[in-house]
Amino acid sequence: MDSPNVELLSALATLLQNGKYSDLTIVCGMKRYSVHRALVCSRSEFFDGACRNSFKESETGVIDLTEDDAEAVEHMVHYFYHLDYLNKPLSRRSSQRSSRPTSPTTSRLPTRRRTKKLNLLMVEDPLLATMAAASAARDPMTPPDEQPNHYLESIDSAKFPDTPMEQEFEEDPFETAQAEPESNVEKPYLVTHAKVYAIAEKYGISGLKSLARKKFAHQIELHFSSSELPEACQEAYETTVDSDRGLRDVIIQTFRAHPELSLRKDVELAVRETPSLAFELFRMASGLPVFS
Known part of the structure; x- marks a missing residue:
C-alpha cells in the first residue's frame, strides 16, 4: 500500500x-x-x-x-x-x-547467463599435442625423459563429456566475462540547473528556484573541474540581476575554494566574455566585498 x-x-x-x-x-x-x-x-x-x-x-x-x-x-x-x-x-x-511484493516464484527465477569470453590460455589443442608428440618421437637427439609431454598430460587429465550437453552449464575453459558496470559518475547538468533557476525567477516559482540552486550548488561542488563550468558561469551571470545572489555566491565561493580554476583556458575565456563575473572575481582577489 x-x-x-x-x-x-x-x-x-x-x-x-x-x-x-x-x-x-x-x-x-x-x-x-x-x-x-x-x-x-x-x-x-x-x-x-x-x-x-x-x-x-x-x-x-x-x-x-x-x-x-x-x-x-x-x-x-x-x-x-x-x-x-531530472x-x-x-x-x-x-x-x-x-x-507490489515479490512472489516466491519470481525470486526463484534463474538469472540471465553472463556473456562468455574465450580464455586462450586454458584451451588445450589435441592436434597440437599430437604433432608435438610425433615431432619428439622423430628427433633422436631428444632423450625420452625430456620429451615435451605437457600437451599429452593435459589431454590425459582433461575431462571430456560423454555427450555434448553434459557440461553445458558447468565451468569450462571459457572464462566468464564480467560486464563493465555502468558509470556511477553523475552528469553535472550545471548549465541545465542554471537555466531552470533563471526560468523559475522569471515566472515567480520560488520552490523551483530554491531547488535549482540546491542542485546547482551540489553539482558544482562535485564537478568544479567539469567542462560545463565556464558555460554555467556565463549562463548564471547573464540570466540573473546583480542583486540575485542565489547562483553567483555559489560560483564565487567555488573560485575562492579552487584558485587553480583561473589557470584554465576555457575559464579564462568565459571570464573575459562575462564582465560582471570578471568584476566580482577581481573584487574577490583584491580582498574586497564581492557585492555591496
Missing part, C-alpha cells in the same frame, strides 16, 4: 501524463503541455496573473513560452507535478508495480 505522499505524487504524475481534466495548455515550440490551472497558477505568480486577468491567455487557455529555453520549460512543467526535475517519472501504475 502506498504512503499518502506517494499516492498524491503518483496521482499528480498521472494527470500530467494523460492530460485528464486539463484546462490550460503551455506551448513551447513544437511541444504542448496539457496542464491544470489549479496546480500551475497556485505555484507561479506569472501564470496566476495571466489566467486571472483579462489577457488573451485567460480567454484562449493557451500560454506560449516559445521564446524560453525548451529544456527549462520542460523541467518547469515537470516540477509542477513531481516536485522535482528524476525518474512516477505514475500511479509504476508506483503500484514498485510496491
Whole structure:
C-alpha cells in the first residue's frame, strides 16, 4: 500500500501524463503541455496573473513560452507535478508495480547467463599435442625423459563429456566475462540547473528556484573541474540581476575554494566574455566585498 505522499505524487504524475481534466495548455515550440490551472497558477505568480486577468491567455487557455529555453520549460512543467526535475517519472501504475511484493516464484527465477569470453590460455589443442608428440618421437637427439609431454598430460587429465550437453552449464575453459558496470559518475547538468533557476525567477516559482540552486550548488561542488563550468558561469551571470545572489555566491565561493580554476583556458575565456563575473572575481582577489 502506498504512503499518502506517494499516492498524491503518483496521482499528480498521472494527470500530467494523460492530460485528464486539463484546462490550460503551455506551448513551447513544437511541444504542448496539457496542464491544470489549479496546480500551475497556485505555484507561479506569472501564470496566476495571466489566467486571472483579462489577457488573451485567460480567454484562449493557451500560454506560449516559445521564446524560453525548451529544456527549462520542460523541467518547469515537470516540477509542477513531481516536485522535482531530472528524476525518474512516477505514475500511479509504476508506483503500484514498485510496491507490489515479490512472489516466491519470481525470486526463484534463474538469472540471465553472463556473456562468455574465450580464455586462450586454458584451451588445450589435441592436434597440437599430437604433432608435438610425433615431432619428439622423430628427433633422436631428444632423450625420452625430456620429451615435451605437457600437451599429452593435459589431454590425459582433461575431462571430456560423454555427450555434448553434459557440461553445458558447468565451468569450462571459457572464462566468464564480467560486464563493465555502468558509470556511477553523475552528469553535472550545471548549465541545465542554471537555466531552470533563471526560468523559475522569471515566472515567480520560488520552490523551483530554491531547488535549482540546491542542485546547482551540489553539482558544482562535485564537478568544479567539469567542462560545463565556464558555460554555467556565463549562463548564471547573464540570466540573473546583480542583486540575485542565489547562483553567483555559489560560483564565487567555488573560485575562492579552487584558485587553480583561473589557470584554465576555457575559464579564462568565459571570464573575459562575462564582465560582471570578471568584476566580482577581481573584487574577490583584491580582498574586497564581492557585492555591496
